[in-house]
Amino acid sequence: MRCTTGLPVLSSRGVQYLKTSAVGRLATSARLLIQGLGDLKPDDHHALDNLNIPPVDLNLMLIKNVSILQSSALLPGRDILIENGKIAKIGRDLQDENDDEVIDGRGKLAIPGLVNCHTHLAMTLLRGYADDMELMPWLREKIWPLEARLTEEDIRWGVKLGCLEHIRFGITCFNDMYYFPDAAAAATKEMGLRAFMAGVVFDMKPEFLSQAEPFIRRWKGDDLIVPTLGPHAAYTCSEETLQKVKEVADRNDTMIHIHLSETREEVDGFLLTKGKSPVEYLDSLGLLNERLAAVHCVWLSEEDCYLLAEKKANVVDCTVSNLKLTSGIAPLNTLMKAQVNVCLGTDGASSNNNLSLFEEMKVTAIVQKNAYHTPEAFSAEQIWRVATENAYRAFGLNMGMHEGALADLALIDLQRPWFYPQTNIISHLVYSMTGGVDTTIVNGKVLMREGFIPGEAEILEEAQKRFLHLTS
Numbered sequence: 001m002r003c004t005t006g007l008p009v010l011s012s013r014g015v016q017y018l019k020t021s022a023v024g025r026l027a028t029s030a031r032l033l034i035q036g037l038g039d040l041k042p043d044d045h046h047a048l049d050n051l052n053i054p055p056v057d058l059n060l061m062l063i064k065n066v067s068i069l070q071s072s073a074l075l076p077g078r079d080i081l082i083e084n085g086k087i088a089k090i091g092r093d094l095q096d097e098n099d100d101e102v103i104d105g106r107g108k109l110a111i112p113g114l115v116n117c118h119t120h121l122a123m124t125l126l127r128g129y130a131d132d133m134e135l136m137p138w139l140r141e142k143i144w145p146l147e148a149r150l151t152e153e154d155i156r157w158g159v160k161l162g163c164l165e166h167i168r169f170g171i172t173c174f175n176d177m178y179y180f181p182d183a184a185a186a187a188t189k190e191m192g193l194r195a196f197m198a199g200v201v202f203d204m205k206p207e208f209l210s211q212a213e214p215f216i217r218r219w220k221g222d223d224l225i226v227p228t229l230g231p232h233a234a235y236t237c238s239e240e241t242l243q244k245v246k247e248v249a250d251r252n253d254t255m256i257h258i259h260l261s262e263t264r265e266e267v268d269g270f271l272l273t274k275g276k277s278p279v280e281y282l283d284s285l286g287l288l289n290e291r292l293a294a295v296h297c298v299w300l301s302e303e304d305c306y307l308l309a310e311k312k313a314n315v316v317d318c319t320v321s322n323l324k325l326t327s328g329i330a331p332l333n334t335l336m337k338a339q340v341n342v343c344l345g346t347d348g349a350s351s352n353n354n355l356s357l358f359e360e361m362k363v364t365a366i367v368q369k370n371a372y373h374t375p376e377a378f379s380a381e382q383i384w385r386v387a388t389e390n391a392y393r394a395f396g397l398n399m400g401m402h403e404g405a406l407a408d409l410a411l412i413d414l415q416r417p418w419f420y421p422q423t424n425i426i427s428h429l430v431y432s433m434t435g436g437v438d439t440t441i442v443n444g445k446v447l448m449r450e451g452f453i454p455g456e457a458e459i460l461e462e463a464q465k466r467f468l469h470l471t472s
């Protein structure tokens with residue numbers, strides 16, 4: 001679908017040939033270039049060589065004849081034009097007048113990418129290492145001793161392995177908290193995913209707190225990585241640490257990502273020592289607000305739920321991890337009745353043990369129905385909104401199937417038995433789907449096409465080597 005007539009320009013995808021209509025889009029770049037030349041003195045020829053002019057990246061793409069979802073209905077035969085990392089247009093019979101990269105969408109459904117609202121991506125390297133234990137013995141006896149041996153290079157490959165899995169599950173963005181955040185951010189960027197990234201902060205390693213603000217400064221303004229703060233939990237950070245975290249967050253306008261009220265022991269401990277629940281305690285430190293992603297929130301009183309709602313804090317539920325570690329079941333129906341913005345995360349792959357938000361949606365909906373003794377609790381449409389719209393709201397992401405939204409998309413192959421008969425597609429996505437993500441696009445770039453991810457074999461091999469070395 002590429003022609004070789006028109007104006008040749010150098011883009012990051014090599015030489016592209018533009019028709020007249022596309023040339024106008026270059027006007028701004030050209031004007032800047034001419035202004036740069038105008039500043040030169042006539043005899044300053046060498047300065048021309050020193051002008052650092054980046055290649056023009058038009059990043060044009062057209063997805064043809066794809067189905068999209070609109071208010072739960074399947075609309076077939078739509079075209080999606082992507083320009084500079086955003087959805088420029090959705091319509092019928094859009095022409096690839098600029099000889100864009102064309103993706104055949106026939107038989108596929110385009111959905112906005114999913115956001116994994118809580119994970120420790122490098123822990124993908126520890127998958128299957130310690131199963132069938134409760135949270136505290138699991139952490140103390142197995143996870144923390146192994147984590148003490150992790151190197152920066154292990155983090156890099158663990159993150160890459162996790163990115164592969166995210167790409168295969170149609171996840172285009174994730175919210176992470178772990179060690180060596182610079183290595184994690186660089187590996188994520190290399191894989192082409194979007195991430196909200198924090199280095200973990202806790203009192204056992206006081207230097208992590210002082211490293212948090214320089215990390216934020218290094219990554220602020222990046223096109224894919226949004227730096228955040230990740231105090232591990234209220235029981236692993238002192239009051240002083242949490243106050244400093246809040247100061248850094250306020251100063252840099254960043255989100256805070258924390259584990260909260262995960263186990264009954266944690267809540268009992270706070271009630272006993274501080275006379276407050278962990279939620280009330282964080283509120284007393286001024287940490288509850290719309291910039292907070294409070295993860296787990298399994299053991300909440302009704303007052304906690306309404307306090308989280310009043311302060312507009314986001315709650316990230318990780319049902320599978322909570323069930324596997326027998327931490328309990330979060331009161332999601334009560335939280336949603338109180339109008340808390342509830343989102344979904346997988347947690348790390350060592351407590352889940354995969355990174356599938358499709359599985360998370362199904363298990364969460366089914367568990368909530370049982371917790372509230374009614375199949376009417378958590379419909380497929382409701383959990384779909386939790387996994388998509390609520391996540392976008394929590395992280396301020398302009399995502400969805402509309403013009404101007406980020407071109408972070410997944411194409412799902414509908415020609416699979418679990419999508420037939422094609423009745424209620426959202427029900428199929430939530431309750432039936434066991435695979436079929438065909439293509440994943442982030443920021444207008446294809447990361448997986450028809451199931452192929454460049455470099456996957458090397459990542460799998462290196463992950464295996466690193467796991468064996470870590471556990472030897």
Ligand SMILES: [Zn+2]
Nearest residue numbers: 120259347348
């Ligand atoms: Zn976690």
